[in-house]
Amino acid sequence: MARKQKKVFDTERKIRLGIWGLGRGLSFYRTCSFLNIEVVAGCDYNEHMRRRFLEMNPGAYATGNDEEFLKQDFDAVLLATYCPNHAQDALRCLRAGKHVLSEVTAFFTLAEGVELVEEVERTGLVYNLAENYPFTAANMYLARKWREGLFGELMYAEYEYVHEVRSLCYTYIDGVPVEPGWTVHAWRSWLNYHYYCTHSLGPVMVITGTRPTRVVALPGRQHLSGYLAAKSAGMGGVAPSLILMSNGGLMRNLMGATTNDSHIQRLWGTLGAAEIIPEIGLQLRLGGSGSSPKMLVNPSWDELGELAVKTGHGGGDFWVLYYFARQILTGQPAPFDVYSAADVTIPGILAFRSAQENGKAYDVPDFRDKRQRDIWRDDTWAQQPYDVKKGVFPETADKSITSQFTTVMKDLIRSSLQCRAYFDWAKVRKDLVEPEKYQSVVKKTAQEADQIVAAYQKARHLADAYPESDGARVLKEMLELGKEPLVSSPGFVAKLKREARKGSKKKPGARK
Numbered sequence: 001m002a003r004k005q006k007k008v009f010d011t012e013r014k015i016r017l018g019i020w021g022l023g024r025g026l027s028f029y030r031t032c033s034f035l036n037i038e039v040v041a042g043c044d045y046n047e048h049m050r051r052r053f054l055e056m057n058p059g060a061y062a063t064g065n066d067e068e069f070l071k072q073d074f075d076a077v078l079l080a081t082y083c084p085n086h087a088q089d090a091l092r093c094l095r096a097g098k099h100v101l102s103e104v105t106a107f108f109t110l111a112e113g114v115e116l117v118e119e120v121e122r123t124g125l126v127y128n129l130a131e132n133y134p135f136t137a138a139n140m141y142l143a144r145k146w147r148e149g150l151f152g153e154l155m156y157a158e159y160e161y162v163h164e165v166r167s168l169c170y171t172y173i174d175g176v177p178v179e180p181g182w183t184v185h186a187w188r189s190w191l192n193y194h195y196y197c198t199h200s201l202g203p204v205m206v207i208t209g210t211r212p213t214r215v216v217a218l219p220g221r222q223h224l225s226g227y228l229a230a231k232s233a234g235m236g237g238v239a240p241s242l243i244l245m246s247n248g249g250l251m252r253n254l255m256g257a258t259t260n261d262s263h264i265q266r267l268w269g270t271l272g273a274a275e276i277i278p279e280i281g282l283q284l285r286l287g288g289s290g291s292s293p294k295m296l297v298n299p300s301w302d303e304l305g306e307l308a309v310k311t312g313h314g315g316g317d318f319w320v321l322y323y324f325a326r327q328i329l330t331g332q333p334a335p336f337d338v339y340s341a342a343d344v345t346i347p348g349i350l351a352f353r354s355a356q357e358n359g360k361a362y363d364v365p366d367f368r369d370k371r372q373r374d375i376w377r378d379d380t381w382a383q384q385p386y387d388v389k390k391g392v393f394p395e396t397a398d399k400s401i402t403s404q405f406t407t408v409m410k411d412l413i414r415s416s417l418q419c420r421a422y423f424d425w426a427k428v429r430k431d432l433v434e435p436e437k438y439q440s441v442v443k444k445t446a447q448e449a450d451q452i453v454a455a456y457q458k459a460r461h462l463a464d465a466y467p468e469s470d471g472a473r474v475l476k477e478m479l480e481l482g483k484e485p486l487v488s489s490p491g492f493v494a495k496l497k498r499e500a501r502k503g504s505k506k507k508p509g510a511r512k
């Protein structure tokens, strides 16, 4: 529906945009209209995503063929393709004469990083990285106050991006199971979490105005069940690294998937400290000592905040698109140009390498300097990808059975985690401050019981068909996590439903 929008830029000039990758790529669409951006083309292999894109953008051009896409007449690409392909895809966009706003991360190897920097320099086109986490209200407020000197020099920071999304190994971002069903997600099924380092490092760089200069990490050996790339930890492990920043401060950059998603952000400066705990808000400790007064503050938005607040990731999605459009329209540089994109990407690559080499520290090159680029120009070191196309079953396997895998896995993950929550909360239910919360877990498990049992049966059938395969391994891991013998035992569903009925008759707050 056309609504009169506030005018952000004082020009009638329009930027014609193509979106490449219509999963995440579609999140930005609503913001475009008030930033002089017209979405004119979209590209994705997935037919269902193209259909959705065309519903949102009637009259736009949509294709599954990237060559045809890049031949179309538009100015800029919002690049949201597979994470490890971003540099290669960005290079193709630049060579087709298009400005690029690339999703994170910028590149997969340092050699690609050098090539990307030099292609941006050669073409003179705008390249921005869509790192959005620095641009929440709280982080932008901190950046402003940091520039004003309120916190002094950065001493230490702990920013984290702890986000467990097992199912995304087997589905696209919109929840649709990956096709063909015997394969797995192109990169979320295997990429080590160190690579995904920008949402936590990015904010520290922007707030404190520093860049990373040295990084070190140790190899953790624990991982969660149900993740394919268990040996290399993939996205099912934790990935903390320690980074020396250019002012001599340190930061602990924590990424990973474990059992407690969290986005706690803490900064200690020589004059004051800040702490963002999402459930509490932004607290400052000002006064220069460890025990100085600590208070909650209301982080006011920068100008245009009322537009940003309507968009995803706490407004961050607005700002990255705004900076990109502003740079194209006015020439004013965005925070994440190709050099700071390199600054924020390289520590992830080198942290993973450091962990693989049992804690060898690496200097983080500054790709603004050609001599430093020359050192890394041919460095193609990278994590070995999982052979996604081959899939998780033997090539000779009956595809009419194995094509069910991603759908079965999606349902199994949901089911086994629901059951595990039910069994484990039962062990502490008498200690609960709010016992009715346990009842809601019982109720939900009971409501889904029939689907849960069906999911377990399908998973068992598939795992037993090819028991030595990687597919069977992850299915069995999730069945074990979800206590298959208990859930499959006769009478389990009836007992669960009885418990749910009994619980719902009790008065809220009753302890027994």
Ligand SMILES: NC(=O)c1ccc[n+]([C@@H]2O[C@H](COP(=O)([O-])OP(=O)(O)OC[C@H]3O[C@@H](n4cnc5c(N)ncnc54)[C@H](O)[C@@H]3O)[C@@H](O)[C@H]2O)c1
Residues within 6 Å of the ligand: 020, 021, 022, 023, 024, 025, 043, 044, 045, 046, 049, 064, 065, 066, 080, 081, 082, 083, 084, 103, 104, 105, 130, 131, 132, 172, 173, 186, 187, 313
């Ligand atoms: N900043 C954030 O908050 C945020 C959030 C989610 C995702 N992301 C990033 O955005 C990117 C995309 O995310 P996603 O979840 O949609 O990931 P994804 O890997 O599932 O999606 C990539 C999409 O691009 C399509 N694609 C890839 N290469 C193509 C090609 N050559 N031709 C046609 N289509 C192609 C795929 O079919 C797929 O739908 C990722 O790199 C991710 O890191 C960022």
